[in-house]
Amino acid sequence: MPKKTTRRTFLKRTIGSLFTLFGLSSGGYYYANKIEPSMLGIEQIxxxxxxxxDSFNGIRIVQFSDTHLGFQYTLHQLKKLVNQINQLKPDLIFFTGDLMDEPxxxxxxxxxxxxxxxLHAPLGKFCIFGNHDHGGYGSDLYRNIMEAANFTVLLNQSSVIKLQDHSKIYLLGxxxxxxxxxxxxxxxxxxxxxxFTILLSHAxxxxxxxxxxxxxxxxxxxSHGGQVKIPLIGxxxxxxxxxxxxxxxxxxxEGNKLTLYVNRGLGTxxxxxxxxxKPELTVFTLNKEKA
Known part of the structure; x- marks a missing residue:
């Protein structure tokens, strides 16, 4: 498992990155602060x-992540997001952590x-803890909110996703x-x-x-996709x-045993x-691999 980095170290690195941001033009500053954070992309995987x-062919999963409500992301944006997700008609919805910035x-x-x-998904809504969901004594607050909203909170647990023909896959969190x-x-x-197993891991x-x-x-x-990426710097x-x-x-x-997908999240x-x-929603479609 990767070596843990302290929050203090992370904050020092983040604050240090401000010096680079000061190099942006005023137009670039406005774009990065006001425009791109609202440019939602929908990725299809x-x-x-x-x-x-076979019976899972065409099953649709929507993943959303890292709203960080209370920092820059608003309830108005969340309401709009819920409508956008429902319009995608997902069978399953996964939230991969960090609901509120400071619970x-x-x-x-x-x-x-x-x-x-x-949010509507006939096969279930599932979520896991992110670091901000634990921060500020927020663990119980987050769990209570998500369970009240009919999400299943997976904390080092599995859940079986089963269809009417009794075929199934397993979800881990x-x-x-x-x-x-x-x-x-x-x-x-x-x-x-x-x-077949899918793992939800915030990290x-x-x-x-x-x-x-x-x-x-x-x-x-x-990761937020890096959140701020400077050409030639990264x-x-x-x-x-x-x-x-x-x-x-x-x-x-070996043999590409595990496939990882990292969602860029919605907030900052x-x-x-x-x-x-830019922020993203990810739509996954299951497909049986043919021999």
């Missing part, structure tokens, strides 16, 4: 594997459940790496062999560990456990900017 049952200081918590419970205690063996405890860099287990796909967030913001895998698709392990944190890393 096909999940193909031989262990996916213990968020003042509109009572408005969250009525919005989130409007582990705790956050920065402020929690992720436990892959515990999450896999009740998962039979030779079944993408835990894929280096996940590739050693019978896990086929991992969906993560946390990403300015690489949080702990998102140092290696920043955005998009990766294949890991530490700095109220996005530059060359």
């Amino acid at each position: 096909t999940i193909t594997h031989s262990l996916i049952p 213990n200081r968020y003042t509109e918590m009572n408005k969250l459940v009525p919005i989130l419970e409007k 582990i705790d956050d790496a920065m402020l929690g205690s992720p436990d892959l063996p515990l999450a896999l405890k009740n998962v039979p062999k030779n079944n 993408p860099d835990l894929a280096d560990d996940a590739q050693n287990y019978p896990i086929h796909w991992q969906l993560s967030g946390h 990403a300015l913001i690489k949080p702990p456990f998102a140092q290696k895998y920043l955005e998009g698709l990766y294949t890991l392990g 944190t530490r700095l109220p900017f996005r530059f060359l890393s």
Whole structure:
């Protein structure tokens, strides 16, 4: 498992990146602060594997992540997002962590459940903890909100996704790496062999560990895609456990055993900017791999 980086170290690096931001023109500043954070992209990805049952062909999953409500992302944006997700007609919805930026200081918590419970997915809504969901004594607040909104919170646990013909796949969810205690063996405890498995892990860099287990796909967030990327320099913001895998698709392990997808998230944190890393929703479609 990657070496832990302290929050203080991360903050020092983030504050240091401000010097680079001062180099942006006023137009670039406005774009990064006001325009790009509202430019939602919808990414379409096909999940193909031989262990996916035939009856799961065409099943649609929507992943959203890292709203960080209370920093820059607003309830108005969340309401709009819920409508956009429902228009995509997902069968499953996954939230991969960091709902509120500072849960213990968020003042509109009572408005969250009525919005989130409007999300509709006939096969279920699932979520995991991000580091901000634990921060500021927020663990119970986050769990209570998500469960009240009819999400299943997976904390080092698995859940079976079963269709009417009794075909099934397995969904795993582990705790956050920065402020929690992720436990892959515990999450896999009740998962039979030779079944297709998807892992939800807020921290993408835990894929280096996940590739050693019978896990086929991992969906993560946390990185914000680097949040601010400067040409010829690269990403300015690489949080702990998102140092290696920043955005998009990766294949890991001998024979590409594990596929990782890193969602860029929706909100911002530490700095109220996005530059060359626009927010995203990801739509995954399951597809049985033919022999």
